Amino acid sequence: MIKTKWTPVALMLSLFVATLVSCEDKEAKDDVADAKLSIDYEKYELENGLNVVLHQDKSDPIVSVAIQYGVGSNREKKGRTGFAHLFEHMLFQESENVPQDQFFKTIQDVGGTLNGGTWQDGTVYYEVVPNNALETVLWLESDRMGFLINTVTESAFANQQEVVQNEKRQRVDNNPYGHTSWVIDKNLFPDGHPYSWQVIGELEDLQNATVADVKEFYDKFYGPNNATLVIAGDFEEGSAKELVEKYFGEIKKRQEVAPLDVQNVTLNETKRLYHEDNFATAPQLNMVWPTVEQYTDDAYALDILGEILSDGKNAPLYRVLVEDMELASQPYAWNGSDQIAGKFRISVTANSGVDLDSVETGITKAFALFEEEGVKETDIERIKAGLETDFYNGISSVLGKSFQLAQYDVFTGNPGFIEKDIENIKAVTAEDVTRVYDKYIKGKPFVLTSFVPKGQMELIAENSEKAEVVEEEITENVETEIVDTDVEIEKTPSKFDRSVAPEMGETPKLNIPDSWTANLPNEMEVYGIVQDELPLVNFSLVIDGGHLLDDLSKNGVANLMSDIMMEGTATKTPLELEEAIDRLGASINMYTTDESLVLRGNTLARNFDATMALVQEILLQPRWDEKEFARIKTSTINGIKRSDANPNVIANRVYNKMLYGENHPLAQPTSGTVESVDAITIQDLKEYYNKYISPSVSRFHVVGDVSESQALAALDGLKENWEAKEVTIPEFPIKNERDKASLYFVDVPNAKQSVINIGYIAMPRTDKDFYSAEVMNYKLGGSFSGNVNLVLREEKGYTYGARSGFSGTKIPGTFTASSSVRTNTTGESVSIFKDEIANYKEGISQEDLAFTKNALIKSNARRFETQGSLLGMLQERSAYDLDPNYIEKEEATINNMTLEQHKELANKYLDESKMAYLVVGDAATQYQQFKDMGFDEVMLLDKDGKEVKLEQIKK
Secondary structure (H helix, E strand, O other), X not given: OEOOOOOHHHHHHHHOOOOOOOOOOHHHHHHHHHOOOOOOOEEEEOOOXXXXXXXXXXXXXXXXXXXXXXXXXXXXXXXXXOHHHHHHHHOOOOEOOEOOOHHHHHHHHOOOEEEEXXXXXXXXXXXXXXXXXXXXXXXXXXXXXHOOHHHOOHHHHHHHHHHHHHHHHHHHHOOOOOOHHHHHHHHHOOOOOOOOOOOOOOHHHHHHOOHHHHHHHHHHHOOHHHEEEEEEEOOOHHHHHHXXXXXXXXXXXXXXXOOOOOOOOOOOOOEEEXXXXXXXXXXXXXXXXXXOOOOOHHHHHHHHHHHHHHOOOOOHHHHHHHHHOOOEOOOEEEEEEOOOOEEEEEEEEEOOOOOHHHHHHHHHXXXXXXXXXXXXXXXXXXXXXXXXXXHHHHOOOHHHHHHHHHHHHHHHOOOOOHHHHHHHHHHOOHHHHHHHHHHHHOOOXXXXXXXXXXXXXXXOOOOOEEOOOOOOOOOOOOOOOOOOOOOOOOOOOOOOOOOOOOOOOOOOOOOOOOOEEEEOOOOOEEEEEEOOOOOEEEEEEEEEOHHHHOOHHHOOHHHXXXXXXXXXXXXXXXXXXXXXXXXXXOXXXXXXXXXXXXXXXXXXXXXXXXXXXXXXXXXXXXXXXXXXHHHHHHHHHHHHHHHOOOHHHHHHHHHHHHHHOOOOHHHOOOOOOHHHHHHOOHHHHHHHHHHHOOHHHEEEEEEEOOOHHHHHHHOHHHHHHOOOOOOOOOOOOOOOOOOXXXXXXXXXXXXXXXXXXXXXXXXXXXXXXXXXXXXXXHHHHOOOOOHHHHHHHHHOOOEEEEEEEEOOOOOOOEEEEEEEEEHHHHHHHHHHHHHHHHHHOOOOOHHHXXXXXXXXXXXXXXXXXXXXXXXXXXXXXXXXXXXXOHHHHHHHHHHHOOHHHHHHHHHHHOOHHXXXXXXXXXXHHHOHHHHHOOOOEEEEEOOOOOEOOHHHHHO
């Protein structure tokens, strides 16, 4: 399951409204400031203490259900850490009336999606489904709330222990700086404090947990009286209330859960710690101060302090560390006020080879600059200006509304607390920000961490002590056989037969929103959809070419191009452009893909014209700022160096080289290499701009509260001033001649997991079989219920997740099966992948084909809910020149597929005997076994994909 943490900061930045926005007259500002933005809801309580919150939104035929429990890792005991998160996993296994592994399958079968999340202060489970499946969701959620514990077996529990341990390895142990939070919290909070351990828990604690612990935890915290149920979306209120009473009303109260006391902490002295990081290639420094709990006046002011210190080019940390001292690319500062305590954190990943003493000195200088200049009202307004847009973005989906209502109800007892929250944000003054800086930061003790690459001890901040990080040792895999006693499950009494799944009404019909298209005289294509539910507009401009137009001797020009274009215009400095965007409450960014440059934007509908004026300026009047170009190059080079130690990045890079060949652009990273980026000049960027940035290869997409005429009028400047050029996108030959099974192994010493990529070149998105092949793959690895995931995760417990799928654009893409597995299961996991792919060619059952059809067709009810999803649909349609009704054709492809066609596609596009099998992991313990596993060739590679000898690795 996901591990999500919704902090007050994150909620404010994603859900709340600002006081001031970019309006030209005071009257308009006052109208906005006085506006009351909230979400309508009804709240009531069942006799058993379950809080129920209902919010109707009939804009789409879907419904979201979220249940948040008042239990997170802060309710655990020392020695049993990670248990809240482990227990979250257990609730997806089975219950008395829902068989093993059927929670995910049932929801997917009705066209829905589901997951859960655990953080320090809470646990949430959620589903989003077509509205005819509401009763199914309530049946499932009530069964695991009230009818689960008798089904918890030793084997099921042992399996999820393994899955959670693999999640820890993947998210923490096998990642650069993965242990940072562990070191910080262990030293910031006293022993036994509920925040002194990590949500994921200690590996030893996870291994020692027992079924008895599960039952105790369930009885104490998973009662209806410790939960809030939110239903949001398209439903009938009376019917929903009856269903809630039917499914949840008979569940008995459990133990009372007393509120946690606030447990803020103080430090008597500064603590300085270091760790040599196995996966880091650049040093990172963190400084952390204890603060206060959420929803307090000081917490709001500290949130804004973090933004002022680090957000934007005028922020003190940026000016000192990035511009003046050139030590880093982007410092971060933020406040994390949680339910019972808080902390303020500054995090700086330095440039390669930078001494962290100099970073600490730079932070001190930034504080001095902050103290000298003080907090300006314009700083406060700038930070607040984007919050209205973010508020609307946060409630653009029924799931977002569900999360918000549940969060507030659990932590404040009031789902409508958002109005108070907004008022609290609006009340923060410059004096408040200065006050909390003096109270919590200035001259106060802190925890400092220095994480440096192994062997670079000279970079740690002085007077630091070694952090006692516990790292797992790689051992031989030993399967523990657990035999459950064959005892019939005792069923909890119910007023009705819960073993019978609810019947569902008719699935909502496919309802593709109307769209419009236009072709401008300068050859730019325009696609639009009007969606006026919220006063927002989302847009994108896609300029074909991207990385494909890079000279391979100077790989990375396109990537730098998209960066430099956001650094000012001919009439605006980089800072002035940034502030102009901020004043509109808008966001504009550019990025590079293999085949395009993309400009994305998001703004309030009333500011769309002004935002598009800035877009025009960015596109047509680049500044070519030499200072920013030098900074961007340094930042890019350091990013490349940092990624060089990330096993997932290494795997993708080497995999693409093996499949596409050294001289194909897709075999080279979009960002370039250290050597290629170092060789790029600003003149190279100007030449790229002059040759390739043209409306003739561009497509503009717009979705939101803006009509066709308004959108086209906003494009008048580009239509009149952006002249077309002749641009030819080069084609590169792709040899698809694999004729053997090759095992390639890249060594990452002491890796706690092995990253596995298996596959070969398949076909482009434009191939007539492409979508059919995607449908065919669904039951193999296209979802949680895919065969590879069910075996490797749910049966074996070797991984946190395994998937397979086809990629492809106008260029032939790959078929790839992938996972990250526990190191000592590497060989067996590769064999399982190989066998599952081979077995899949024998055909699937009628039941599996029906599941595939249901999951893919019924999920279309959720496909058009948000502006972001509609924008994605327009981009796909324009990229491949698809019909406006192409989704109807996809549905027909799914509906018409037979078992024979499915088998024919599997045999045509899946051949495990000709695939590349790439493993990135610990060669010392895992490489040798592959010599005896029947591969046509076994080869050891370095991180650049070049062959090496085992003796070289061991050195």
